[in-house]
Amino acid sequence: MGKLIGAVLGFMVGGPLLALLGLAIGHIFDRGLGQAMRFNYGAEQETLQRSFFDTTFRVMGHVAKADGRVSESEIAQAEAIMTELGLTPERRRDAIARFKEGSAADFQLEPEIASFLRHGGRRLLMRKMLIEALLAMALADGRIDPAERDILSRVAQHLGVRAADFDRLMRMAGAQRQFHGYQQGGQYTGGAAPDSGARLAQAYGVLGVEATASDAEIKKAYRKLMSENHPDKLAAKGLPDEMMKLATEKAQDIQAAYALIKEHRKES
Structure with a gap:
């Protein structure tokens, strides 16, 4: 676009010679703009990835605390999820730290979701993926109890997802969990x-x-x-x-x- 505008303006002002000069200037502009856009895009992606990771494990800790305390089985479940995700030792420490922050008595769900939205989570696909990741983790033990469902429903509400759409996502996540268990060499995780x-x-x-x-x-x-x-x-x-x-x-x-x-x- 810079080359095109430069060439047209140069031609209008001084004919073919200035058109070539405008083309060269436009090329320099395009390269600089492209570099700036790539830099900003990379920084934005890194911020969103970090926010997605942190919010996922904080809310996961909050869900584990839904009944008032984090049980040994819930801790084991969280560790199993981290192992399943293949986290490096450093990222595992980060996940555990965020999980503990989410399970703390002073953790507030609404500001956490608001922070996620500010850091790029306004994209519809990323909001949907956050809910789906949380549902997949909550279903790791094969079920979602009412207290967990209430928290996840509130997350969906704060993300602007309609109740009917959340219920549909939850049904699909449950079906996928059961279907996936069967696909894994016949080792079904949902009972018989x-x-x-x-x-x-x-x-x-x-x-x-x-x-x-x-x-x-x-x-x-x-x-x-x-x-x-x-x-x-x-x-x-x-x-x-x-x-x-x-x-x-x-x-x-x-x-x-x-x-x-x-x-x-x-x-x-």
Whole structure:
């Protein structure tokens, strides 16, 4: 754009010679602007990633304290999640510190979410990913109790997510957790291994559609979810590296669920 404007203005003022000069000046402007934009973009991404990481583990600690105290099983669950995410020793220490801050008696949820929004969390996709990450962590033990649900519902409300959309995300997260357990070598984490009918119901739940949906509706839901949850896209939007494993697993579960539904419909 700088080169174009420089060349046009130069030509209008002094003909072809000044047009060349304007082109050169415009090129220098474009390079400087590009460098400035890359610098600012990188800094913004780093800030958002840090904010996402900190908010996730603070709220996770707050959820663990929902019943008044953090139990040994909840601490073990948090440590298991950190291990599953593959955190480095340094990042693990950071996560533990943020978890403790969130479980402290003086922790306030609303200012924490407001801080996340200020640091780039106003992007709809990142708000949705924060809720989904928290739901995935809360479901690590296979269930979300009423006190935990209340806190997560408040998080969604502060992020501007409608109650109906939050309920849908929670149902999809639950279905994905069950479906993922089956996908892991048949090691189902939700109790007794499901029969084929239950697995199919979970697959529909992963895509967030009813079993009565048409093939076109299912394909549309699948494509939308894959577009939203593609790891490369999420990385570009500011998802921290540590959360990429959750995103990758979700994308794989979406693909597996869609494949199962297609296979079932082909056989029917």
